[in-house]
Structure formats: structure tokens, C-alpha cells
Amino acid sequence: MNQMKFTRRNFLQVSATAAGAMVIGFHMPSKAMAQAEGSAGTEINAWLSIDANNIVSIATPQTEMGQGAFTSVPMMIAEELDVPWENVRHVFADANRHVNNENLYTTTSTGGSTTVSRRHPYMMQAGASARERLRQAAATRWGVPLDQVVAKQGVLSAGSNQGTYGEFAAEAAAITLEQEPAIKPYGDWWLLGTDVKRLDIPLKTNGSAVFATDVEVEGMVYAAVAACPVPEGKVVSFDFDAIKDMPGVIQAVELKQTKDTPTFTDLRSAVAVVAESWYQAKNALAAMPIVSDFGRGAAISNESQNAEALSLLAGTGVVLKDEEGNPGKGYDKGVNQDAVPGLLESATKLVVGEVYHRPFEAHATMMPPAAVADVKEDRVDVWTFTQDIGRSLNEVADQLGRDTTNVFLHQTYLGGGFGGGYNMDVHRQAAAISAAIGRPVKVIRSREEDIGGDSQRPPVWGTYKAALGDDGLPTALMTHFVGEEKMPNFARSSVANMPYIIPNRRHELSQVQSHVPIGYHRAPGANSNGFIIEQMVDELAQAGGWDPLDWRIKLTEGNEPWQRVLLAMKEKSGWTTDLGDGEGMGCAVVESHGTIAGCVATVSVSRRGQIFIDKLQYFLNSGYTINPLNAIEQAESSAIWELSHAMFGGLDLRDGRFVNTNFDSYQMLRMPDTPPVVEVQLVNSEDGWWGGLGEPAGPPTPPAIANAIFYASGTRIRTTPFTKATI
Amino acid sequence: MAITLNINGNDVSIDADPQMPLLWAIREKAGLSGTKFGCGIAQCGACTVIIDGSAVRSCNIPVASAVGRQLRTIEGVSENNDHPVQLAWQDLTVPQCGYCQSGQIMSAVALLERTPEPSDREIDQAMAGNICRCGTYPRIRAAIHRAAELAKA
Numbered sequence: 001m002n003q004m005k006f007t008r009r010n011f012l013q014v015s016a017t018a019a020g021a022m023v024i025g026f027h028m029p030s031k032a033m034a035q036a037e038g039s040a041g042t043e044i045n046a047w048l049s050i051d052a053n054n055i056v057s058i059a060t061p062q063t064e065m066g067q068g069a070f071t072s073v074p075m076m077i078a079e080e081l082d083v084p085w086e087n088v089r090h091v092f093a094d095a096n097r098h099v100n101n102e103n104l105y106t107t108t109s110t111g112g113s114t115t116v117s118r119r120h121p122y123m124m125q126a127g128a129s130a131r132e133r134l135r136q137a138a139a140t141r142w143g144v145p146l147d148q149v150v151a152k153q154g155v156l157s158a159g160s161n162q163g164t165y166g167e168f169a170a171e172a173a174a175i176t177l178e179q180e181p182a183i184k185p186y187g188d189w190w191l192l193g194t195d196v197k198r199l200d201i202p203l204k205t206n207g208s209a210v211f212a213t214d215v216e217v218e219g220m221v222y223a224a225v226a227a228c229p230v231p232e233g234k235v236v237s238f239d240f241d242a243i244k245d246m247p248g249v250i251q252a253v254e255l256k257q258t259k260d261t262p263t264f265t266d267l268r269s270a271v272a273v274v275a276e277s278w279y280q281a282k283n284a285l286a287a288m289p290i291v292s293d294f295g296r297g298a299a300i301s302n303e304s305q306n307a308e309a310l311s312l313l314a315g316t317g318v319v320l321k322d323e324e325g326n327p328g329k330g331y332d333k334g335v336n337q338d339a340v341p342g343l344l345e346s347a348t349k350l351v352v353g354e355v356y357h358r359p360f361e362a363h364a365t366m367m368p369p370a371a372v373a374d375v376k377e378d379r380v381d382v383w384t385f386t387q388d389i390g391r392s393l394n395e396v397a398d399q400l401g402r403d404t405t406n407v408f409l410h411q412t413y414l415g416g417g418f419g420g421g422y423n424m425d426v427h428r429q430a431a432a433i434s435a436a437i438g439r440p441v442k443v444i445r446s447r448e449e450d451i452g453g454d455s456q457r458p459p460v461w462g463t464y465k466a467a468l469g470d471d472g473l474p475t476a477l478m479t480h481f482v483g484e485e486k487m488p489n490f491a492r493s494s495v496a497n498m499p500y501i502i503p504n505r506r507h508e509l510s511q512v513q514s515h516v517p518i519g520y521h522r523a524p525g526a527n528s529n530g531f532i533i534e535q536m537v538d539e540l541a542q543a544g545g546w547d548p549l550d551w552r553i554k555l556t557e558g559n560e561p562w563q564r565v566l567l568a569m570k571e572k573s574g575w576t577t578d579l580g581d582g583e584g585m586g587c588a589v590v591e592s593h594g595t596i597a598g599c600v601a602t603v604s605v606s607r608r609g610q611i612f613i614d615k616l617q618y619f620l621n622s623g624y625t626i627n628p629l630n631a632i633e634q635a636e637s638s639a640i641w642e643l644s645h646a647m648f649g650g651l652d653l654r655d656g657r658f659v660n661t662n663f664d665s666y667q668m669l670r671m672p673d674t675p676p677v678v679e680v681q682l683v684n685s686e687d688g689w690w691g692g693l694g695e696p697a698g699p700p701t702p703p704a705i706a707n708a709i710f711y712a713s714g715t716r717i718r719t720t721p722f723t724k725a726t727i
Numbered sequence: 728m729a730i731t732l733n734i735n736g737n738d739v740s741i742d743a744d745p746q747m748p749l750l751w752a753i754r755e756k757a758g759l760s761g762t763k764f765g766c767g768i769a770q771c772g773a774c775t776v777i778i779d780g781s782a783v784r785s786c787n788i789p790v791a792s793a794v795g796r797q798l799r800t801i802e803g804v805s806e807n808n809d810h811p812v813q814l815a816w817q818d819l820t821v822p823q824c825g826y827c828q829s830g831q832i833m834s835a836v837a838l839l840e841r842t843p844e845p846s847d848r849e850i851d852q853a854m855a856g857n858i859c860r861c862g863t864y865p866r867i868r869a870a871i872h873r874a875a876e877l878a879k880a
Contacts, residue, residue, distance in 0.1 A: 066823025066861045197820050204825030205813040207761020207801035211826060214760035222755075247744060279751045282767075366765055366773055366826040366860045415763070415826030416860050447766045629820065633866075637823055640862025663770035663858060672851040674864035 042169035044133060046097070046104050047077055047126040050169040054154050056083050061093035061105035062115045063387055064200055065417030066637070067694045068630040069115045071198040075626060076120050079191045080127030080183060083154040083165065090199045092411035095389035099404050108390035111419060111520060113593035113692020116626055120690065124183040130172070132181045137171035138163065186624055186686060195629035200413065209413045215372040215383040217440040221250060222278035223433050224285045225443060227270040227453045230294040230656035232515040234269040239289040246287065248280035249273065253436045255429055264455070264519065265395055267428045274437055278444055297515030298656035302359065302459075305653070308512050309461040309482040313355060317480050317508030320496040340506035343476035347467030351474075351543045353536055354463065357719040358528040360651035360658070361457040363521065364666065367415020368450045373430035374440035375400060380407045382431060385414060387421030399428040400435055418641070423455030423519030451661040455519025456651065458484030460491050462532040466502075472544025473555065476504040479536070481529065485511040486518040493525025494590050494699065498533055499562050500555040515656065523695035526592035527642050530699035531706070534588035535716065538707045548707065549575055549587050561621050561685050565589055565598040568619040568683045573600040577711060582606065586707025590699035595622040595691030599639070599700035603708040609727035613705060615677040616643070621684055622691030628682055635680040635697040642698030644669035646705060646720045667721075732757065732793055735803025745791035750774045752790040753800060761801035761829045765858070772857030775830035776800050782837035784856065801829035804836060812836050815874035823861035831857045835871050844875050 041051030049057045058077050062069040070090045078088050098104045106122055131151050138156040139146040148158040154165050165172075186193075203209035228235055240252040257269040271290060275281035319337055344350060371384035373396075380402055386392040386409075393409035396402075414421055430443045445453075461482040469475045483491020488511060496507045521527075541551035549570050556562040569575060569587055576585060582605050589598040602615040618635050625631045648667035652660045660666040680697070706717045709727065717725045732739050734757055741756035753762050753776070762785060765773030769784035776785045777799040804810045808817075812835050815821075822828045831854070838845055838853035845853065850871050859867070 066825065197817075200825065201817055201820055201822055202808055204822035204828050205816045205832065206804065206808040207759075207829045209825050210760075211763075213764065216758075216760075277747065277751055277755055278764075279748055364860060366763075366771065366824065366858065368764070413826075414824060416824040418860070444764065447768075447771075633820060633823065636865060637862045640864065641860070644860075644862070662768055663766050664768060668771075668858045668860065669862070669864070670856075670858060671854040671864050671868065674868070676847070678865045 042173055044130040044169060044172050045126055047123070048081065048130055050166050052166050054164045054166040055087050055089055056081065056165070057089045057091045059091050059093040061098060061108040061389070062110040063389065063411060063414050063417065063421065065110070065387070065414035065421065067417070067634060068198050068627065069110060070200050071196060071630065072116050072627060073123055074199070075191055075196060076116070076123040077127035079189055080124045081131050082152050085191060085196065087154055095393045095409040095411070096404070096407065098390050099393050103390065108388050110387040110417070111422060113595070113694040113696070117594055117690040117692040120626070121183060125180060128181045128183050129177065132177055133172040133175040134165050134168050136175050136177065137168040141168070141171065192626040193628070196627050198630060211367050211415050212372060212383050212385050212412045213367060213370040213415070213444055215412060215442070217372060217374050217381070220372065220440040220442055221274050221276060221437070222281050223253070223272045223274045223441050223443045224278065224281040224446060225255070225270050225272045225429055226285055226290065226449060227268050228292040228294065229452060230292070230297045230515070231453060231517055232297050233292050233294040233656070235271050236291045236293050238271050238291070243273070243284045243288045246280070246284045248276035249284045250275055251437055252288065253433050255432055264423050265391075265425050265428070267399065267425050267432065268453075270429065272429065272433050272443070274433065274441060278442070282446055294656060295515065300514055300653065300656050302653045305459065305512055305514060306357070310355065312482050312510040312512065313461060313463055313480055315510070317510035320492060320507040320509055336504045337506040339504045340476050340478050343467050343504055344465050344478060347476070349468040349543070351466045351468060351540060353465065353539060354718055355461055356463065356532040356535065357459065357461045358531055359459050359649070359720065360516065360653060361521070361645050361649050362451045362454045362651060362666065363416070363418045363420030364451055364668070365414070365416030365418060365420050368445045368447055369420070369424055369426040370442065370444040371426045371430035372440065372442045373427070373434040375431055375434040378406060380431065382407070382409045382427055383412050384409065384427035384430065385421055385424060386427060387414070387417050387419070392427050396427055396431045399431050418522040419520030419524070420454065423517065447663070448661040451651075451666055452658045455517040457521035457524045457528070458487060458490055458514070458518045460528040460532070462529065464536050466540055468540070468544050472546055473551070474502045474540055474544070477502045478506045478508070479533070480508040480510065481532070482510045482512055484518050485513050487524070490525035491529065494529045494533060494592060497591070499559055499591070500537070500552070501557070502555065516653070522638060522641055523592050523698045526590055526695070526699040527645070527702070530588065530590035531702045531720070534590060534700060534703035535706055535718070538586070538710065539716075547577060552587070552589060561596055562589070564683050564685060565596045565619050565621050568681065569598045569600050572619070572681065573617045575600060579711070582712055584708040584710065584712030586704045586709070586711060588700035588703035588707060590696070592696045592699050593692035593694070594689065595620055595693060595696040597635070597696040597700050599697070599704035601701070601704040601708040603705060603712055605709060605713040605727055609713070611709060611722055611727070613643075613675040616675050616679070616701065618680040618697050619683050620680065620693070620696065622682070622693055622696075623685050623687065623689035625682055625684055625693070631682060631693045632680045634693045636678055638695050639678060639697040639701050640669060640674070642701045643705070646702035647673060647723055648721050650721045650724070730790060730794060732790070732798055733796070734759065734798045735800060743790055745789060747790045749776070749785040749788050749790045749793050753785060759800050759802050763826055763829055765827070771827070772830040772834060773827050775833040775857065777833055777837050780837065780840060782834045782853075799833070801832060804832065810836065811874040811877035812839065812870070814877055815870040819866050819870045819873060821863050821866045821870050823863055827857060827859045831859065831867055835867070835874065838871065839874060839878060843878065845871060
């Protein structure tokens with residue numbers, strides 16, 4: 001697994017203006033102030049400050065969207081600093097300081113389940129570095145050898161000398177260490193590995209957490225925006241005169257696309273209406289005549305893409321190399337790709353799979369994307385929906401042609417992220433509108449604008465052929481997937497790196513083109529592909545006369561991380577294929593983001609074909625876990641995320657536009673549909689690797705349920721949502 | 728025009744179009760930002776408030792319809808974040824992103840005031856109008872039972 005590079009500079013940089021980004025003369029909303037960047041106290045390094053009462057404020061450069069970064073990052077630093085957890089306070093890292101000091105915090109990106117798994121080395125280093133400088137300061141002041149100074153739970157001591165970290169903070173801040181200390185290995189932890197409640201929870205039970213939608217700036221007005229309803233189409237003209245007398249309406253602003261083919265966060269062609277209230281802006285925008293050039297996308301629909309994919313699957317695709325897809329654990333590098341077509345041709349027992357399919361899915365974060373921008377001549381302030389504050393700050397500067405030193409992008413809580421905060425131009429929209437009207441503005445996307453114009457998780461199609469040997473196990477396997485060309489990796493994840501020992505394997509990929517923006521999502525590839533691969537496995541096991549769980553155990557023999565999960569599934573889930581009529585258990589196991597996640601689903605299917613999910617049991621191996629409570633919360637969350645898509649999701653693309661763009665038609669899982677039992681067990685290897693935890697419980701969920709439905713009803717469901725299937 | 732709303736026990740005078748959706752009057756005019764916008768068509772429940780004891784979606788009813796009635800928002804649930812529902816939410820670490828949770832809590836408060844010891848089925852019915860994209864439903868269900876116990880104790 002790659003580890004991010006970090007430099008000593010990150011731990012040495014000290015600024016007298018830790019809280020100085022929010023300087024004098026700037027009106028900050030009082031609630032946002034309480035959740036502001038920086039803090040009182042003496043800064044030991046950019047990550048932490050200690051005040052006279054020994055309260056430690058820890059800055060988090062990653063965003064908090066419910067996944068726990070605002071707790072995990074302080075935990076990793078507090079572990080090494082060695083301070084009582086009740087003395088730790090969380091503060092937002094300052095994006096301006098990060099960007100203008102050569103990426104002070106290394107990265108502000110938040111995604112791919114990496115905050116802990118890949119960034120713990122330098123975050124723990126920041127805490128260790130501060131602790132060693134405090135020890136050094138005490139040794140110098142007391143005139144004792146360094147090795148006699150003990151730093152523990154916020155107190156420095158050496159013999160009869162004793163003092164709090166706070167008393168030594170100023171001296172520590174001035175120290176340069178000759179050598180950075182090593183970080184603690186697993187086993188020496190006192191805080192990491194324990195259940196810690198997330199620090200942001202109390203703010204989220206009384207409405208006081210500030211999201212981008214909640215920020216208020218004096219003199220602020222509101223904007224509603226409309227891009228062309230066919231993504232990649234362009235707004236040609238609009239008739240402001242037709243709406244200018246509507247209540248509260250102030251102005252219309254054209255948002256000009258800056259690039260012919262916008263990627264990710266480039267500004268897309270759109271028009272905004274600005275008004276005294278957001279609902280007035282939205283109503284006026286809806287009433288304003290807009291002429292658009294729909295472009296080539298208007299010819300594309302779910303049906304046309306499906307037909308194209310099926311024709312591609314009838315041919316051959318590009319053969320994937322071993323290493324393509326997610327970095328895998330235990331992938332058999334010795335597979336013989338070239339022999340596969342011949343072996344399938346001469347097979348005595350051939351299994352030919354049908355076509356499986358997953359449709360487009362939107363992020364549909366509960367908070368629609370929103371941003372507040374206050375563009376002044378000498379200073380720009382922005383609060384926005386983003387999963388990367390540093391990148392978004394740079395983009396605002398780019399949009400306005402400003403120097404980054406005068407651009408301040410402030411963190412707020414994210415009302416969900418799921419990758420949606422990466423593929424976003426709402427901060428550019430707000431900045432451009434504020435610059436055009438000369439006033440602060442709050443942009444809120446309507447739900448229809450959000451879902452219809454979102455960067456979607458792309459559709460995937462897949463099928464397979466396999467030859468079985470005398471023992472019923474596959475001797476050769478060929479898979480062929482079709483993905484969207486803009487994000488081909490999504491169609492590779494969890495395919496070529498599947499863990500199963502099959503002597504001859506060949507994985508082919510073809511691509512379809514759509515005009516729809518595609519972007520990061522919560523486990524976008526593994527969620528779609530796991531559905532296909534893990535039902536394929538059940539079909540192969542059935543054809544070969546194997547119990548599906550025993551098949552998986554047999555074909556991962558000797559692969560400890562997988563065996564640990566699969567054996568737990570067998571021993572702890574009450575696994576049986578012998579249930580009564582209309583009942584079934586199904587299993588699936590998928591690795592994503594370095595974590596192996598197994599799911600055992602228990603379902604019943606009524607005589608009328610109604611599906612009831614009675615129980616979902618998860619077994620996760622992420623190597624290490626720093627906060628088991630949060631790991632379990634994230635497993636539940638990612639499981640239900642994908643359960644929602646499996647049962648109810650699926651975007652409907654017709655004539656180039658998505659037609660189900662609000663929650664009346666793009667359905668979500670709700671409380672009555674939630675399984676009565678969702679259980680998570682951590683079965684960690686604890687042997688030197690770190691998996692991410694924000695996403696991996698999703699991918700095994702739909703195939704485990706589909707497999708269970710098969711055992712309950714005899715019907716195999718090869719596409720989602722299940723509610724549209726006939727059982 | 729001038730409109731007086733009774734919000735969390737206080738009369739609040741605002742200047743608004745009577746047809747303004749109640750949600751935007753609460754957020755933009757009364758300055759209470761805990762109640763959230765999610766869909767605008769009463770499908771997601773992020774905007775749930777309690778009017779005369781009933782959980783109501785505030786995003787698609789006019790502000791005029793709340794005049795003369797007792798309106799409660801998340802800010803009025805307790806002074807110190809210690810209503811049994813809030814304590815149960817904290818205890819069982821319910822919120823993740825947190826955006827839907829004001830609405831979830833208001834639906835739960837209204838349910839427990841009407842039905843102090845709800846069954847799972849009653850919880851399913853009362854909470855069906857509130858979507859949580861983070862999937863905190865199992866914890867919400869458990870926390871409502873916990874809140875019922877806390878309220879009884």
C-alpha cells in the first residue's frame with residue numbers, strides 16, 4: 001500500500017497567526033465562529049496548540065461528512081502527544097495557510113477511505129514531534145538529561161520536577177529537533193484501538209452544526225442555479241425581462257463554461273437567478289424562459305447505452321493486467337490469460353453466465369450542494385460543500401483570477417459527501433455570482449438540479465464463462481465487463497484482483513461513452529462489480545455442486561486475511577443453505593479500499609414475491625482499527641448506502657436527461673425497509689496493514705442479498721433495483 | 728407583510744410574503760438554521776418541525792398556515808441538548824453527517840409525545856418520512872427505544 005510522503009517542514013512550520021486567517025475587520029457568523037479555524041493557545045506545530053489550561057486544540061485538514069475525520073485525526077495525534085482525551089478540542093485546519101505554505105498539511109483531500117489507512121504515519125508523527133519538543137523544553141528548563149523527562153497524559157516530569165504541557169508550550173514551539181521520533185507501533189497504543197464517540201455528535205443533536213447552507217454573511221442574497229438539463233449541453237440564452245418583476249428578484253447571471261470539455265470541477269454552463277430569498281430565486285428561475293443547446297447527449301438513454309453494452313459484450317474487450325483495479329491482497333499473479341479461450345472451447349463442463357447490470361446512481365447527499373461566497377476587492381471568503389478544502393480554494397482563486405493569498409475557504413460540516421464533494425463546481429458558481437453582483441451570495445442547488453446534474457456513479461455490465469474440472473471447481477474463467485470510458489477504473493475494481501485461486505483467468509474490459517459527468521462515489525467500482533462477481537461465484541459453486549461459502553473458503557486457501565473473514569462467516573453467522581420454503585441465506589465477500597468485507601444475508605420472499613431482509617451480518621478485516629465504534633458505524637452506513645441502491649435506486653436517463661431527480665421518484669431506503677438486524681463484527685488480522693473503513697461494507701451487500709433471494713425463491717436477480725425485479 | 732409566528736414559545740415578528748414556505752421563513756427570516764432544506768417537496772423530512780404537537784414538513788406549506796399555532800424547531804427541543812431523545816441520540820452515536828438529524832429528532836419527539844413506548848412498527852410508521860443517506864436507521868430505531876426508557880426513568 002502506498003504511503004503519502006511527508007516532510008519535516010510540516011512539523012516545524014510555526015505561525016504566530018494560527019488563528020490569524022480570520023483576521024480583524026471580517027464579520028464571522030457567531031455560530032460558525034465557534035467552529036472556526038485555529039484556536040487560542042500556543043501552537044507547537046501546525047496541527048496543534050496548547051493553552052494555559054492544558055487544553056489541546058487539534059486541527060483537521062480533512063473534512064467531516066459523518067465518517068469521523070474530526071475525531072480520528074485528533075485521536076491519532078493525541079495518541080502520540082499523550083494527553084487526556086477530555087482535554088482535546090477539535091478545530092478546522094486553515095485552508096489558506098495550507099495552500100500558501102506548500103501544502104502544509106500534506107493533503108486536504110478526503111476520500112477513498114484513506115484518512116486513517118494512508119495518512120496515519122504523518123498525523124501520528126505530528127503528535128510525536130510535538131511531544132518530543134515538549135520533553136526537550138522541559139529538559140532544558142530543568143537542566144536534566146532528556147531521557148529523564150517523561151511526557152504522559154499532559155504532564156511532563158523528571159524526578160521532583162513537574163509541569164503541564166501548557167507551561168512548556170511556548171518554549172517547545174521554538175525548538176528544532178535534531179531528529180524526528182519514530183511513531184508508536186501497534187501494541188503500544190493507549191487511545192487508538194478504543195471506542196471513542198465522535199466529537200461532532202453533540203453539535204448534531206441540537207441543530208448547531210454549521211453546514212454551508214447555514215452560513216450567513218451580512219448583506220447576503222440568494223441564488224438558484226440551472227445548468228442545461230442535458231449534461232454537457234449549454235445555455236444559449238434566457239429572458240430575464242420575463243421574470244424581473246417577480247417578488248424579490250434582483251438579477252440573472254450567466255455562468256459561462258470555461259472549457260469545451262469541463263472535467264470534474266470546471267465551471268459548467270448555467271444560469272443563476274439572484275433574489276432576496278432562496279425560494280423567490282428558485283421560483284423565478286423556474287419561470288424564466290431558457291434556450292439551451294442540448295448537444296450530442298440528447299440522443300442517449302438507458303436503453304441506447306444498454307444496447308451498446310450488450311453488443312460490446314458479444315465481442316471481445318481489452319485484457320486487463322493483473323495489477324489493474326484496486327491494489328489487492330493475495331491476488332494470484334500467476335494466472336494464465338492466453339490459455340483461457342482455448343480451455344473454454346474444449347471444456348467438458350462449461351458454465352455460461354448471463355449479463356449482469358448496475359445502473360447510474362447519484363450521490364443525493366441530504367444537503368444539496370451549496371456555497372456562500374463574499375468576493376471583495378482585496379479579499380475573498382468562501383464556505384462550500386467540498387471534500388478538499390485546499391483544492392477548492394485554488395479553484396476559487398482560478399475562477400476569479402485572484403492570488404491564493406487573499407482567498408479564504410472555510411470548512412463547514414458536510415451534509416454527506418460520498419465522493420460528491422470532489423466533483424463539484426458550486427464554489428466556482430458562488431464566487432462567480434458574487435463577483436458579478438458585487439454582494440455576498442448563497443447558492444443552494446435544488447434537489448432536481450443536484451441529482452440531474454450530479455457526477456454520477458456510472459453503469460456497469462458484466463458477464464462470464466467458466467470451465468469446471470472433475471472436482472466441480474473452475475479450471476478457467478473469463479469475465480467481460482463494460483464500463484464508462486471516463487472512469488474505466490470503476491469497471492476494474494474488485495475484478496482482476498479477485499482473490500480466488502483459479503489457474504487460468506482472463507478479464508476483459510470494454511467501454512461505452514456517455515455525455516453524463518462521472519465522478520467519485522462511495523466505492524463506485526466495488527459496489528457495482530462486487531454484485532456481479534459474487535453472484536457469479538454462487539452460480540459457479542452451484543454448477544459444481546459446492547456450498548457457496550465452502551467454495552470461497554476452498555479457493556482462498558492459504559490467504560490468511562480472506563480466510564479470517566470467510567471462516568468467521570461460516571462459524572459465527574449460523575450459516576446454512578437448508579432453510580424452509582421462502583427463506584434463504586446468501587453470502588458475499590469483497591475487498592475494497594484495503595479492507596475485506598463479508599456479508600451474510602438472511603431473507604424471506606413472500607408468495608407474491610415481496611422481499612424481506614431479516615438480517616444482515618458483516619465480518620470486516622481492515623488489518624488495524626483505531627476506533628472500533630466508528631468502524632462499526634461506518635460499516636453500518638456503507639452497508640445501508642448500498643442496500644438502498646440495491647432495493648430502490650437506479651437513475652432513469654431518457655433523451656439525455658435524468659428524469660427521476662427528486663426523492664419522490666429516485667427512491668431511497670427508509671425506516672420501514674431497514675432490516676431489523678444489522679450486525680458488524682471486526683475480525684482484524686492486526687499484522688501490519690491498514691484498510692479503509694468508510695466504504696467496504698457496501699460491496700458485498702447486494703450480492704449477498706441476491707444470493708439469499710435465489711435460495712429463497714429460485715430466482716436470480718441480475719440487475720438493481722430489486723423492487724423492479726419479478727420474483 | 729408583517730407576520731407573527733410563535734416559535735419555541737416566543738412570538739417572533741417577521742416581514743414575509745404569506746405564501747413563503749414555512750421552512751424559508753424559519754431559516755431566512757427567523758434566523759433558525761437547525762431546520763434543513765432537503766427536497767422542497769415534503770419527501771425527505773429534513774425540514775420537519777412540530778406544529779401543535781404534530782410532525783410537519785415545513786418546506787411546502789406556506790408560512791401563513793403556521794400563524795396562531797405553536798411551532799417547535801430543533802432549537803426548542805431543550806435548552807441544554809439534554810432532552811431524552813437528544814441524550815439517546817448522543818448515547819447511541821446516531822448522527823453521522825448530521826444534516827437530516829434535526830428532522831429525525833423532531834419526528835421522534837412528536838412520536839414519543841403521542842406514543843411514549845412505541846413498538847418497532849410504530850417507529851417505522853412515524854419515521855418513514857425522514858430519509859437518512861448515511862443509513863443511521865438501525866441506530867435511530869434503537870435510540871427511540873432508549874429515549875422512551877430515559878423519559879420513563
